Amino acid sequence: NAGVTQTPKFQVLKTGQSMTLQCAQDMNHEYMSWYRQDPGMGLRLIHYSVGAGITDQGEVPNGYNVSRSTTEDFPLRLLSAAPSQTSVYFCASSLRGAGETQYFGPGTRLLVL
Amino acid sequence: AQKITQTQPGMFVQEKEAVTLDCTYDTSDPSYGLFWYKQPSSGEMIFLIYQGSYDQQNATEGRYSLNFQKARKSANLVISASQLGDSAMYFCAMRESAGGSFKTIFGAGTRLFVKA
Numbered sequence: 001n002a003g004v005t006q007t008p009k010f011q012v013l014k015t016g017q018s019m020t021l022q023c024a025q026d027m028n029h030e031y032m033s034w035y036r037q038d039p040g041m042g043l044r045l046i047h048y049s050v051g052a053g054i055t056d057q058g059e060v061p062n063g064y065n066v067s068r069s070t071t072e073d074f075p076l077r078l079l080s081a082a083p084s085q086t087s088v089y090f091c092a093s094s095l096r097g098a099g100e101t102q103y104f105g106p107g108t109r110l111l112v113l
Numbered sequence: 114a115q116k117i118t119q120t121q122p123g124m125f126v127q128e129k130e131a132v133t134l135d136c137t138y139d140t141s142d143p144s145y146g147l148f149w150y151k152q153p154s155s156g157e158m159i160f161l162i163y164q165g166s167y168d169q170q171n172a173t174e175g176r177y178s179l180n181f182q183k184a185r186k187s188a189n190l191v192i193s194a195s196q197l198g199d200s201a202m203y204f205c206a207m208r209e210s211a212g213g214s215f216k217t218i219f220g221a222g223t224r225l226f227v228k229a
Contacts, residue, residue, distance in 0.1 A: 031215055042119075042204055042219040043158075050213060058216065090158065098210045099146040099165045102217060104158035 002026050006091050006105035013081040013112045021076040021108050023091030031094045032074040033102070036060065036087040043090060049074055050096060081112045115140055117207050119220035126195045127228050133180070134190040134223045136205030144210040147188040149179065152202040152222070161203075164188055192225075200227045 007022045025032065033048035035058075045058030049068040063085060065077040074093075078085060088109050092102040116139040126132035138147065149161040164172045164179045172179045180189040192199055202224050208217040 033217070035219075042117075042221045043206075045216060045218065048214070048216060050215065056214065059218070088156070092158075094215075096213070096215055097146075098142075098144050098208050098215060099163065100208075100215070101148065101160050101163060102208075103160075107156055 004091055004093050004103050004105035006089075006108050008108060009106065010109045011111070013078075013110065015082060015112060017081050018077070018079050019081065021078075021089055021091075021110075023074045023076065023105060024072050025074075025091075025093040025103070026072065027093060027103065028071060029093035029103075030071065030096045031100070031102075032068065033058070033092050034064070034066065034074070034076045035090045035092065036085075037090060037107075038087050046076065046089075078110075081110075083112045086110060086112045115207060115209055115211075115216070115218045117205055117218055117220040119205055119223050121223045122221075123224045123226065125226045125228060126192075126199075128197060129194055131191060131193045132195055132225065134192070134203050134205075134225065136188045136190065136220060138186050138188060138205075138207045140186075140207065140209055142209040142211055146208045147179070147181070148206040148208065148217075149177070149188075149190045150204045150206060150219075151199075152204065154201070158204075162190065195227045197227050197229060200225060 034046040035043035047066040091105040094100040205220040
């Protein structure tokens with residue numbers, strides 16, 4: 001049981017490049033989400049999904065796209081990277097419910113030059 | 114709208130003493146959950162404790178307890194008998210039902226330093 005996995009662990013991009021951050025979970029969780037954490041700050045919600053085929057925006061969605069074609073996977077796409085997107089990105093999953101604990105992946109550290 | 118406030122950017126505590134980390138929240142949703150997470154210097158997010166909005170008793174998990182005061186909209190984390198390994202960032206989070214969206218928001222965090 002791997003839990004929540006994220007790849008890559010670290011990535012350097014040039015401004016304008018695109019990339020996809022991968023997230024997968026093997027706990028059959030309906031709910032998945034992406035957060036970014038900037039230095040010295042809390043986590044801010046980018047996008048989330050309550051099930052396959054259903055996604056919605058969080059607090060800071062601009063510059064990011066998501067899709068959810070399967071229960072297991074929830075990739076985050078940066079279409080044209082900007083230095084302001086330099087951050088640590090966390091993926092999380094849980095069952096649906098206000099009382100359900102989210103389980104986090106190890107994070108992806110992204111540097112945009 | 115959802116809001117979480119952690120007013121203590123940093124806290125110091127002597128080893129073996131208790132410490133309280135503050136968290137206040139704002140929501141109009143009657144059904145919500147409150148969570149505390151620990152983030153050590155290695156960066157992973159570790160779940161510590163959960164309190165439901167309808168729970169009558171304060172949650173406890175080992176050395177962690179949550180002082181839940183619903184009328185004051187506060188959910189403070191109490192760590193008893195602090196250990197050096199408790200030095201980390203601590204985040205308070207709230208999850209609303211909000212029509213099935215179950216969005217979770219986080220506070221800015223409190224960095225705890227445990228002194229030997």
